[in-house]
Amino acid sequence: MTRPPRHRAWYIAGGTALGVAALAGSHALALPSFFSKILPAAPTETADSFTAPLPPLLVTSRPMSFAPLVRQVIPAVVNIAITQGGGASEDKIPPQIRGTPLEKRYRDKMRHHQEEILGAGSGFIIDPSGYIVTNNHVVGNADKVTVSLTNGQELTAHIVGVDSLTDVAVIKVESPKPLPFVTWGDSRKVEVGDWILVAGNPFGFGSSVTAGIVSARGRDLGAGSLDDFIQLDAPINPGNSGGPAFNMRGQVVAVNAAIVSPTGGSVGIGFGIPSETVAPIVEELRHFGHVDHGWLGVTLDDGNGSVQIVDVDRNGPAMKSGLKVGDQVLAVAAHPVDTARALLRSVAAAKPGDTLAFSITRKGQPLSLAVKVGKRPANVDQ
Incomplete structure (x- = not known):
């Protein structure tokens, strides 16, 4: 084993009572480049300035709107509700959904199905036949998994396989029609400062998107020996776990898994598992239902x-x-x-x-x- 982890305050995001973050997305889209503005060299008129002109500074200007990208990716966003049997009572309502739209849904389900909602998370469809990627900590302890699509359709999912070491899970829904899906991007090409778009189900509000930049790479949260998170400053909140982070071409480059927060809400420090880690694990789970490391x-x-x-x-x-x-x-x-x-x-x-x-x-x-x-x-x- 390595030395004891240095960080113990990291708030792992998820769909359980301890959970915090999740997002979701859909179809890939190649967008035109927004990175074209070149600033002139710094002036050199005063004695206090540099003796030689500074090199030109490349500035990546903010897109005028993320709407074209959102329209393409959002149909593959799914919200995930995790339930167990046994009925519900007032004292069993998970604290992270009190005061949110998910509380009403929780109470409605209790009346009709006598089930206990343990939490909510997010995921994204990667295959038109209904394969969905999310976090292990979102669905790992569920008796029943219900997936809600952006068109309002609800489907029951079964768990194909989970991998606790990397916190990756694959679930599957059946649909009479092909479902919208997204594709993987190469997280090895992601650089600090790149724009990022995330989407998901924060606080049970349903499909939401936020944007930001990549803040850092290779973060070790002390959660496991294979920690290699991408740090994001796009707001991630409870319910966002298991959702994707997109590059500007609409490709999934990370799966949102954790935040650090003294309050449980977003403070602009979120973490995603890079696609280079997730994608091969997903393929193993799809074909074998487990991963032998x-x-x-x-x-x-x-x-x-x-x-x-x-x-x-x-x-x-x-x-x-x-x-x-x-x-x-x-x-x-x-x-x-x-x-x-x-x-x-x-x-x-x-x-x-x-x-x-x-x-x-x-x-x-x-x-x-x-x-x-x-x-x-x-x-x-x-």
Whole structure:
């Protein structure tokens, strides 16, 4: 395991009583570029100014309207209601829906179905046959999942598969007609400062959109060993969990999963799971209903541009492959790794039984090892 997480105040967003954020979206759209304005070089008339002109500054101007993009993506937005049987009473009404439109819906459902709504979240359709992506923490404990489309239609969904390690879930609805859907974008191309559009079901109000920019990449919230969040400043609130964040071409580049907030409401610091992480997990869940992550059985620490192995599980995959305490890992499968999280992500993405080429140094000497990856047991950190 890595060192204890530094941040414990991060408020994980979701559809449960502890939940906070979710958004949703739909069809992809290629929009014209808005990034065309060039400012002149800074003046140099005064003695206090720079001796040489500043280089031209590229300014990305705000779109006049996000409406064309919203019209294309919003039909694939879904709102998700999570219920369990057992009836309801006043003291069982989840606190995050009190005073919102979802409270009335909660009470109506109680009268007709004697079910308890545990919370609400969001999701987005990725296939016209009805496959929907959301967060594991939105649907993982549900007895019944109800999906509401933007046209008012309600459909019962079944859970195809969940992955608690990455907080990804896939659910499925049946529809007599093909459903609107969105496509994945490449989160590896997302840069700090890029515009972002998010959509979802905040506080049970139904389909809503907000916009902002990418604030940071590679955020570690201390929620798990594979944390690699994109930080967004677009407002995300309770009910937004599981919804998408779009680039300006209408492609999903992140799934909204968490916020940090002392009040439970948006303070402009939200986090999404990048599409490069989510997309392959979704494919595994669609085809197999579960994900088997790779595992080494080691305890790691960050070094100077490398990752140090500080402990090795007895009879674990790492020990059987020849890795030892004190080894410094420089690269996995020819890809440099300079943090424990980077190494863990590389191993977790591999299938159990795969063999990965490790470039290491041992007592100052370079060495290459073929490391056979094991199957990650439940409830382990690394």
